[in-house]
Amino acid sequence: MSIIKLNNNGVKNATAFGSITGLGSMIFIKKLTASGSGTLSFVDGASGVVFDSTYKEYVFICNDIHPSASNPNFGFQVDVGTGTSYAQTITSTYFAAYHTEDGGTGALAYIAGQDQAQGTGLQTLADQIGNGNDESTAGMLHIFNPASTTFAKHFIGRFQGYNGSDYSTDLNIAGYVNTTTALTRVQFKFSSGNIDAGDICLYGIA
Numbered sequence: 001m002s003i004i005k006l007n008n009n010g011v012k013n014a015t016a017f018g019s020i021t022g023l024g025s026m027i028f029i030k031k032l033t034a035s036g037s038g039t040l041s042f043v044d045g046a047s048g049v050v051f052d053s054t055y056k057e058y059v060f061i062c063n064d065i066h067p068s069a070s071n072p073n074f075g076f077q078v079d080v081g082t083g084t085s086y087a088q089t090i091t092s093t094y095f096a097a098y099h100t101e102d103g104g105t106g107a108l109a110y111i112a113g114q115d116q117a118q119g120t121g122l123q124t125l126a127d128q129i130g131n132g133n134d135e136s137t138a139g140m141l142h143i144f145n146p147a148s149t150t151f152a153k154h155f156i157g158r159f160q161g162y163n164g165s166d167y168s169t170d171l172n173i174a175g176y177v178n179t180t181t182a183l184t185r186v187q188f189k190f191s192s193g194n195i196d197a198g199d200i201c202l203y204g205i206a
Contacts, residue, residue, distance in 0.1 A: 069193025092175025
């Protein structure tokens with residue numbers, strides 16, 4: 001399947017599946033598929049994963065991430081070196097637009113309970129995701145220059161959630177990992193239960 005890229009010079013066709021060419025290239029690196037999985041982890045140098053100075057930006061695309069538990073939060077954490085605690089210090093913001101299926105409630109709000117102020121917990125990307133058969137979350141997480149040994153590591157996320165209370169939620173997340181040590185790994189999970197289904201694809205931006 002070809003992909004079309006629009007730029008100031010007109011329309012340009014992409015090449016093979018997994019890569020978008022043009023002014024910059026989106027290079028497919030690795031896909032992980034969940035099946036009752038406690039976590040999905042991308043570790044630099046393991047199983048074909050690249051998460052180092054090769055690219056200045058990495059994008060994780062999460063597709064139909066479905067929980068086993070009722071109304072957990074879906075999120076991520078990172079680590080450095082060979083660490084496996086996934087408890088790096090994060091400062092972040094989190095706001096949402098939401099609307100109910102019956103049209104009775106809708107709002108745009110800052111969600112203070114999902115941000116962090118020098119916290120080391122799971123950084124929420126989508127909150128209170130339902131575990132009904134048709135419920136899930138999907139979105140993108142960007143992490144910038146994770147191999148830097150000078151700067152903190154910035155990230156932004158944009159997710160859509162099917163909330164367990166039948167809300168449609170447009171979720172916007174941003175922040176930084178407050179370390180100047182290079183990041184080497186990223187882990188995704190729910191705040192409770194498993195990732196019943198879904199997949200996450202990692203891309204590098206050339």
